[in-house]
Amino acid sequence: MKKIYGILGVFTVVFILTAIMSPSFLTPYNMERLILRTSLFGIISIGVAFVIITSGIDLSIGSIICLIGCGLPWLLVKMTVPLPLAILIVVTLSLLIGLVHGVLITKLKLQPFVVTLCGLLMYRGITRGFTGDQTQGFGKFFSELRWIGVGKVAVPGVPIDTFGIPVPFFLLLMVAILASIFLNRTIYGRYLLALGCNEQAARYSGINTDRMIILAYIICAAMAGLGGVLFILDGNSAQPVVLGNFYELYAIAAAVLGGCSLRGGQGTIIGVVIGTALMQVLRNMITLVDWIPTHIEYAVIGAVILAGVVADEVVKRISASRRAAASRL
Amino acid sequence: MSDSGQQQGLRTPEQSAEPPDLLRVCGVTKSFPGVKALKGVDLHLKAGEILAVIGENGAGKSTLMKILAGVQEYDEGEVLVDGLTVRFKGVEDAFDKGIALIHQELNLADNLDVAANIFLGREPRKAGLLDKARMRRESSSFLDRVGLKVSPDQIVSDLTIGHQQMIEIAKALSVDARVLIMDEPTSSLSQHETEQLFKVIKDLASKNVAIVYISHRLSEVRELADRVTVLRDGDNAGELFRQETTHDNMVRLMVGRDISKYYALEPRSHGAVALKVDKVRTIQNPKHALSFEIKSGEIVGVAGLVGAGRTEMLQTLFGVMPALDGSMEVQGHSVVIRSPIQAIQNGLALVPEDRKQQGLVLEMAVRENMSLASLGRDQNKGFLNHRREQDISREMVAEMKIKTPSDLQEVQYLSGGNQQKVVLGKWLAMKPRVLFLDEPTRGIDVGAKQDIYKLMEKLAEEGVAILFVSSEMEEIIGMSDRAIVMHEGKLTGTLMRDELTEESVMQLATGTQAKPISNN
Numbered sequence: 050m051k052k053i054y055g056i057l058g059v060f061t062v063v064f065i066l067t068a069i070m071s072p073s074f075l076t077p078y079n080m081e082r083l084i085l086r087t088s089l090f091g092i093i094s095i096g097v098a099f100v101i102i103t104s105g106i107d108l109s110i111g112s113i114i115c116l117i118g119c120g121l122p123w124l125l126v127k128m129t130v131p132l133p134l135a136i137l138i139v140v141t142l143s144l145l146i147g148l149v150h151g152v153l154i155t156k157l158k159l160q161p162f163v164v165t166l167c168g169l170l171m172y173r174g175i176t177r178g179f180t181g182d183q184t185q186g187f188g189k190f191f192s193e194l195r196w197i198g199v200g201k202v203a204v205p206g207v208p209i210d211t212f213g214i215p216v217p218f219f220l221l222l223m224v225a226i227l228a229s230i231f232l233n234r235t236i237y238g239r240y241l242l243a244l245g246c247n248e249q250a251a252r253y254s255g256i257n258t259d260r261m262i263i264l265a266y267i268i269c270a271a272m273a274g275l276g277g278v279l280f281i282l283d284g285n286s287a288q289p290v291v292l293g294n295f296y297e298l299y300a301i302a303a304a305v306l307g308g309c310s311l312r313g314g315q316g317t318i319i320g321v322v323i324g325t326a327l328m329q330v331l332r333n334m335i336t337l338v339d340w341i342p343t344h345i346e347y348a349v350i351g352a353v354i355l356a357g358v359v360a361d362e363v364v365k366r367i368s369a370s371r372r373a374a375a376s377r378l
Numbered sequence: 379m380s381d382s383g384q385q386q387g388l389r390t391p392e393q394s395a396e397p398p399d400l401l402r403v404c405g406v407t408k409s410f411p412g413v414k415a416l417k418g419v420d421l422h423l424k425a426g427e428i429l430a431v432i433g434e435n436g437a438g439k440s441t442l443m444k445i446l447a448g449v450q451e452y453d454e455g456e457v458l459v460d461g462l463t464v465r466f467k468g469v470e471d472a473f474d475k476g477i478a479l480i481h482q483e484l485n486l487a488d489n490l491d492v493a494a495n496i497f498l499g500r501e502p503r504k505a506g507l508l509d510k511a512r513m514r515r516e517s518s519s520f521l522d523r524v525g526l527k528v529s530p531d532q533i534v535s536d537l538t539i540g541h542q543q544m545i546e547i548a549k550a551l552s553v554d555a556r557v558l559i560m561d562e563p564t565s566s567l568s569q570h571e572t573e574q575l576f577k578v579i580k581d582l583a584s585k586n587v588a589i590v591y592i593s594h595r596l597s598e599v600r601e602l603a604d605r606v607t608v609l610r611d612g613d614n615a616g617e618l619f620r621q622e623t624t625h626d627n628m629v630r631l632m633v634g635r636d637i638s639k640y641y642a643l644e645p646r647s648h649g650a651v652a653l654k655v656d657k658v659r660t661i662q663n664p665k666h667a668l669s670f671e672i673k674s675g676e677i678v679g680v681a682g683l684v685g686a687g688r689t690e691m692l693q694t695l696f697g698v699m700p701a702l703d704g705s706m707e708v709q710g711h712s713v714v715i716r717s718p719i720q721a722i723q724n725g726l727a728l729v730p731e732d733r734k735q736q737g738l739v740l741e742m743a744v745r746e747n748m749s750l751a752s753l754g755r756d757q758n759k760g761f762l763n764h765r766r767e768q769d770i771s772r773e774m775v776a777e778m779k780i781k782t783p784s785d786l787q788e789v790q791y792l793s794g795g796n797q798q799k800v801v802l803g804k805w806l807a808m809k810p811r812v813l814f815l816d817e818p819t820r821g822i823d824v825g826a827k828q829d830i831y832k833l834m835e836k837l838a839e840e841g842v843a844i845l846f847v848s849s850e851m852e853e854i855i856g857m858s859d860r861a862i863v864m865h866e867g868k869l870t871g872t873l874m875r876d877e878l879t880e881e882s883v884m885q886l887a888t889g890t891q892a893k894p895i896s897n898n
Binding site: 234243 | 696698717718719721722723728730735736737738739740741742746750751753754757760761762804
């Protein structure tokens with residue numbers, strides 16, 4: 050728990066600063082959008098956190114979002130596939146992608162970076178192929194389904210037109226709670242953390258490390274798939290060439306900000322959620338605050354992440370040397 | 379020659395008008411935290427001489443060679459080259475004086491070509507760029523000197539191990555080495571490659587290069603060496619000239635020492651056969667099938683020199699690496715073990731050789747390490763059983779006297795002995811029927827050693843069958859009810875408790891004498 054105080058502090062400071070610098074930041078509509086974006090990115094960030102904990106990486110998240118996000122309306126609208134079947138296809142496909150990644154990485158011993166980089170290229174290419182690079186969307190249809198993406202839940206005493214909690218926020222809450230229980234309360238979560246630190250020792254202790262790593266990639270791809278569905282339900286239409294671009298990097302950055310080490314074995318779900326929220330507030334700040342030019346967004350985000358991990362490393366070293374000194378006494 | 383002679387045959391070199399020795403070591407000492415690796419070693423070497431340095435594991439050979447090659451500095455004493463005192467601060471200093479060490483594990487950049495490796499770090503340049511033509515030309519001449527017919531353009535990874543060894547020698551010649559130190563150069567060479575190497579060594583010696591040859595293979599030493607210096611416990615144990623280098627003489631000098639009786643083993647009664655290994659072959663030593671039995675309550679030591687295939691045997695039995703063939707029985711039931719998971723299910727446990735890499739998750743707490751193997755057993759429908767985890771961990775910490783502020787301390791902050799106890803505790807929580815221990819007391823202090831010995835005895839009394847690998851002769855002799863000895867992947871014999879002497883173990887470990895395996 051101590052680990053998240055740092056990121057929580059930074060988040061609070063950035064949040065307050067933005068509120069001071071921009072009068073439109075705290076408006077109900079902006080808050081609604083902020084919560085929505087945090088929810089969508091939070092879900093994919095939690096997914097990639099599992100992979101990062103195994104000391105792996107998944108670069109294909111953005112392209113999976115594109116594949117599923119464009120694939121769903123394409124199936125429903127263009128191919129007129131019945132809704133239950135379309136959902137079945139989308140779910141199976143996401144899980145299958147994760148399974149293939151995991152098997153290639155554990156059984157063929159390919160590097161996660163390479164496998165998922167190829168995924169990044171392939172899934173977007175495939176999507177642009179079967180859609181003919183045309184914009185996909187629901188048009189005026191499937192408004193019940195779209196409620197999952199754009200719906201709002203009223204807060205007592207506040208008119209829903211002014212402010213409502215976006216439905217995806219509840220999905221994030223559910224995913225985060227389940228992920229947290231899985232990581233901290235089940236033996237499988239413990240196995241993931243152990244093998245992320247030292248795969249060999251985990252294997253010598255009788256842990257089926259290959260199976261656990263495959264599971265992590267399946268979770269990651271499944272969350273990316275869910276993210277894809279939510280992004281398209283929220284946006285209604287999307288271009289295959291654009292949807293999900295760079296999202297894997299936002300997800301990885303949020304996980305790292307939230308305390309996941311790319312060396313593996315470390316990370317908390319609550320940290321990842323706060324990390325995501327911090328990223329979204331930053332992006333929001335750059336858009337809203339007049340004197341920050343919008344086009345330097347990447348530079349600001351990059352600098353903040355770098356500062357975050359440097360600070361984290363410095364704190365870690367100080368505490369490590371202190372503890373080492375303490376146990377020598 | 380008397381058996382009790384501690385310093386027999388240490389002769390002073392001829393003090394005539396001859397030029398000073400090329401290399402001379404006088405009373406060199408070297409200490410590491412907790413150990414005195416060298417206690418005042420002497421050594422001398424003339425140009426063109428082949429000197430073999432032999433000794434048991436841990437006798438100080440490697441430390442001495444590292445000092446001569448500038449890898450480590452010595453504490454006291456003196457090292458002289460051409461009669462002048464030197465103190466190497468680094469490998470380059472040793473190079474300057476013409477001393478080069480060829481490590482047991484080759485140090486080649488095998489993605490680069492032969493010429494690049496020979497000149498690595500000393501590349502000739504022309505206008506700031508690599509002078510490839512000159513590198514190729516000069517490489518060829520060095521390759522000729524070691525009799526290797528490969529192109530300087532060849533990528534090193536495409537060469538056989540034997541050829542790679544020759545590249546190392548060529549590289550040493552390229553720095554004008556006058557003293558070539560070779561540490562177990564034949565350990566991974568074939569018979570033919572070994573013969574080639576010997577030819578090159580003799581040829582170099584005839585051209586006035588002095589060779590220091592370290593080997594466990596006494597037959598090679600006999601064939602090659604003009605003179606043999608024997609080390610024991612960081613000290614000179616004696617010296618043998620060519621005509622005296624019989625196998626018996628060498629072994630006697632290597633071991634001759636009293637076993638301190640600090641292992642008070644009571645004779646124990648053993649139960650039924652707990653583990654039967656039948657014709658198991660490992661990937662590393664496919665030529666030799668391994669067969670033996672251990673009874674419950676029996677402590678069996680596995681002796682042998684470094685590289686005899688003992689670790690590989692344990693890892694194969696534990697399923698880390700699959701066996702090529704053969705079969706195993708645990709308590710009379712035939713078992714198939716192709717992964718550690720299956721090994722654990724069948725009541726086996728392994729305390730591995732490298733505790734930091736294989737035994738522990740250093741960043742995790744004592745408690746989490748302790749429970750890692752038993753989580754699957756103690757789970758509650760997939761959920762962690764925190765209460766049970768805590769109980770077991772506290773019980774083990776108390777029982778094994780693990781010194782830690784709390785069991786939530788990360789194991790990386792514990793001492794080596796306490797870390798090893800955590801690894802042991804992890805397996806004891808599983809109540810194994812057969813416990814494999816690979817170098818259980820390596821690098822830990824005397825007190826913790828005693829604790830681990832006591833624990834082994836207690837487990838044996840409780841009926842656990844224990845198979846432990848150790849490179850410490852005292853430990854093998856002190857702890858074993860029976861010892862099996864390995865030599866180059868082969869089980870060369872079994873020694874019962876009353877037959878266990880350093881000499882009898884050494885005879886089998888160096889492969890000069892075979893004794894049938896008995897399981898009684």
